[in-house]
Amino acid sequence: MKVSVIGATGYAGAELLRLLNNHPQAEVVYMTSESHAGEPISQIYPHLRGIYEQKLISMKEIDTIAAASEVVFIGLPHGHAMAVGKALEGKNVKIIDLGADYRFSDTAVYEQWYKVEHTHKDAKRVYGLAELNREAIKGASIIGNAGCYTTASILALAPLAKNKLIDMDTIVIDAKSGVSGAGRSAKLGNHFPEMYDNFKAYNVGGHRHTPEIEQALSKLAGSPVVLSFTPHLVPMSRGILSTCYAKLKPNVTAAMVDEAYEAMYGREVFIRLLGRGAYPATKEVRGSNFCDLGWHIDPRVGRVIVLSAIDNLVKGAAGQAVQNFNICSGFDEKMGLLNVPVYP
């Protein structure tokens, strides 16, 4: 199947190229970059030398791309995928957007948090978190791939929300991410000597993944949810650990919690249930599409604490995109994604 990558020079784009190279049914025909059009991708990412030697083109050539591609992956900053989506309307090309433009069912929420007008409100879009939305993804032509923090956080809390085991107004999500989540643009805050051997929070109360998590949990719980979400930067390149807290409802037992996870995820390939009392670690999923989950019940305080680990560039971006690609293309959902985590 012919695919193209719009915005291939960000970290998620490069990761997509890594995974697609390993995919038996995908062939990358075009990859774009506005700032590097005309240059070979292997010059921008030397680790791709000998693997991809194609030249980047501008996405202005969208018609050429559309004519040659069955699926287009978009790795652009938010606000830019909508234009691509409009340009591809009526063409027989599926879109998997790794950004935020197609993630929200209510575009007003998008506009409020992203401070951008939504220009493709009537797009028939589907939220791209396979474990929650597999059936819808099957027939979708525009998929808004779930975000990185959101994937880790939603998957951690979904069984509790769905089974109404927790007080939804007590949720606190304390999330930690490797620095690749901040993108490839060199900035002082992520300059090596500044970030190495350092740890800090950012965007308290204002991170844009907050409403995306709330949207998913509200849908599962059947009522509106607001929650605290705090992102932090860990001095490492990849990986997210999300530590999620909530008060258990009265009379909820440990067995009921265990059962909720088992029932919802017991047959999922990419969710590994480490069980109650377990400690996921980011390194144990590095480079893979796994989401590792462990949960803890603290009877002293009546809270459940759920730990969730993913590779932000795989299950949190490119791997999830390939998973969605497999689903909407009718391939085995695991195709090209069963690589073992790179450890240590």
Place this chain on the structure above:
Amino acid sequence: MKVSVIGATGYAGAELLRLLNNHPQAEVVYMTSESHAGEPISQIYPHLRGIYEQKLISMKEIDTIAAASEVVFIGLPHGHAMAVGKALEGKNVKIIDLGADYRFSDTAVYEQWYKVEHTHKDAKRVYGLAELNREAIKGASIIGNAGCYTTASILALAPLAKNKLIDMDTIVIDAKSGVSGAGRSAKLGNHFPEMYDNFKAYNVGGHRHTPEIEQALSKLAGSPVVLSFTPHLVPMSRGILSTCYAKLKPNVTAAMVDEAYEAMYGREVFIRLLGRGAYPATKEVRGSNFCDLGWHIDPRVGRVIVLSAIDNLVKGAAGQAVQNFNICSGFDEKMGLLNVPVYP
């Protein structure tokens, strides 16, 4: 003033030697180690070559040590300082214990969490967190130096607890520490290739610093507090960031929160109030005795989020011990402690 260090070969002990070397009024007369008695400290810690060339002795020579020392710092694992405390009873030697043995006013709490019998229950001891307990420390002869996570967490929440601005049963403390906090014993979990480029939680719901934080906040709030405390390991050597969440009581304004911090800490030398909306970073306090505080109010969820950064080996251990030493010895509290953080 002649001082000795019992248990000098742990990281806190070594850090104490670093700080005491810079202290104009302290002279280290003895340092002990049971496993390395007879060896020069500079062989155990080569960075001390040319600075300390003394040989370690066994703490069995406690009488010799007591006769030569006015103050004894103890850097032993919990459960061992009590024996030293008993042995020094009646001698004119002050004790500053960096471990947990003298931190609890209720030794039953200690025994419950530390699984050790407390054998020195009648010790006249004082909790060694200067910013909360300065007057008591002045006249103390046994000081139970506050722990690392506890210092960061208590200092973060004390103004809110004291001024009754938060619901005390909604507190969640999500803390992150560099690996030196786990000590110098080589174990698989902290083997370099395992921990590098990795992030994980541990001891959810069961970390021994929990009751110490609860003790301090209960005292400030005037009623018993139980809270969630979750420690994590960050792939770096030093530093703690504590992210603390609580629901604000109705009608509490941002100005009231600001005022609480200003009133309690405005004149503290070692607490730097970065203010509302600010982001402390562990690297900005590295090697120093500072505790940097920033706080955020999220009106959407009605929570205050407080961020607190310390160097776990300085304000979380050896620096705090020297601060307590200064106070109980009648020195300027800042003496030997005003070094600039080592950045980057």
Place this chain on the structure above:
Amino acid sequence: MKVSVIGATGYAGAELLRLLNNHPQAEVVYMTSESHAGEPISQIYPHLRGIYEQKLISMKEIDTIAAASEVVFIGLPHGHAMAVGKALEGKNVKIIDLGADYRFSDTAVYEQWYKVEHTHKDAKRVYGLAELNREAIKGASIIGNAGCYTTASILALAPLAKNKLIDMDTIVIDAKSGVSGAGRSAKLGNHFPEMYDNFKAYNVGGHRHTPEIEQALSKLAGSPVVLSFTPHLVPMSRGILSTCYAKLKPNVTAAMVDEAYEAMYGREVFIRLLGRGAYPATKEVRGSNFCDLGWHIDPRVGRVIVLSAIDNLVKGAAGQAVQNFNICSGFDEKMGLLNVPVYP
């Protein structure tokens, strides 16, 4: 093809399991560990959960293993593979030893550097560095897989030695490795807080990879070579960069150097010639079987400086083993090994 892994719980063994899982023609039937026999491998390496759930057995069951396996990979400390080799004599099982026991054509050299008696001197063994020794590997039944530092260093210098472009007594190899090269045993020197943010040399003049490099270069040059080899530890998990210096012979031109690399490696899949003036980086080969080469000529001093980057656990161990497995089994040499480096 049925394969087994003797000594599966070291880092090289675990990496082998990662690569073999991705290999379309290999099936792992047994894996051994003396200290963890009876435990599932996924308990020792949690990143393997859901992928390998087999239990480890003891290598005392060598007959069972031999009966079920066509190829046995050995990941034991040096000195232990010989016993396995002897036990498998006369059985129809090929051996690929990742250790040093079968690397030397002159066992006296092995005995001198490894301080162990060689007990399998008459073994028909082949040195397992495919790019130099492919034909011999094809028909081999015992392959002594090349070491990590040695692979990086030999591949860097081979074209110069073979073409007699350098003075062989001027070779200096300054090599740097990630800490996984030191194995998984927790030791103080590799305890996270000791090694993080630290850089140091070790084993100057005495590292056991020295004679292995000398053996290969002597053979290529046609005369005995002695050289300086200095290993260093870099605070990262994986990767080797080898910086190799030698004086160019009179009248050797840059073009002659370029040509030597092109002629020797131009058609090699796993050697990427970045060219004269280029800078390989360990991260650009991470997780892959590539060896990236760049070279520089400094006319001021008449030296050529060659830079070589590999992943020590892949091209320096498990990847090379799979490459040798492919060759001696008659598979496509690239099979299961064409994964893209994991970047960033």
Place this chain on the structure above:
Amino acid sequence: MKVSVIGATGYAGAELLRLLNNHPQAEVVYMTSESHAGEPISQIYPHLRGIYEQKLISMKEIDTIAAASEVVFIGLPHGHAMAVGKALEGKNVKIIDLGADYRFSDTAVYEQWYKVEHTHKDAKRVYGLAELNREAIKGASIIGNAGCYTTASILALAPLAKNKLIDMDTIVIDAKSGVSGAGRSAKLGNHFPEMYDNFKAYNVGGHRHTPEIEQALSKLAGSPVVLSFTPHLVPMSRGILSTCYAKLKPNVTAAMVDEAYEAMYGREVFIRLLGRGAYPATKEVRGSNFCDLGWHIDPRVGRVIVLSAIDNLVKGAAGQAVQNFNICSGFDEKMGLLNVPVYP
């Protein structure tokens, strides 16, 4: 003594502020920045909050600075200190330049390597490496502070060069530095996710510290020296390890080598002779002005290998500047510099 820092916002400038704050005889009156004039330094470097709250001024106010200062430290990029030097001519202000402008006795060498015209050729300048040039520094009014790589490398080889124990045309210096050596400007190559968990060489054969090392060693050896110098970036913030190779002259014994180090450095405070067979580590000097030296003799190849560790921002920049300041001001050379390395 009143001092000012021209170019205070680079890493060396900030480190100077750290050390001067600890110096009993220095008071910082002005600090400059062209891009941040008018802002408080603590806004640029938040770790300085509560310590330095002064505002940065432009160096255009050089007359004001000169009138108020007895010594001016310059932390500007090369090529810019000369203008300051010219502007201060005839004023009673000593200059300690942390850059390269005043390091070369032959300005033609400077112009050739730095590609800049030297506009202050007649400046009475002194090379600021105290252990080699102490007497000249005492009376100097313009001091060209030695560079970072150069300090580590020259100190490593000086005893061998001075005592003619090595063949000077066989010198290879393989040096490794933390990333702070590359400055504070955010660039892709030093963006955290690119440099973390990565190791690479740069500027092979062309680094500007090469002629500075050659200048010093030529002077010691009494004849012109050319050598190989290769810098590398280590994924850490601070620290340099320099691995230096040279062929021993015939009949040079180990004892002669030991004696050369002892004779030259035995009484130096900041040089710690770890001895023959020892392994300096960058972490053991972190934050301090020490240079740790260890040396090895490899009789197989007839080479001596010298290992040298410094903190690039201290002994390699700001600490050395303070040491020079002490010497030329008549203070105890150790004043303000005896801090213990920050370990771990």
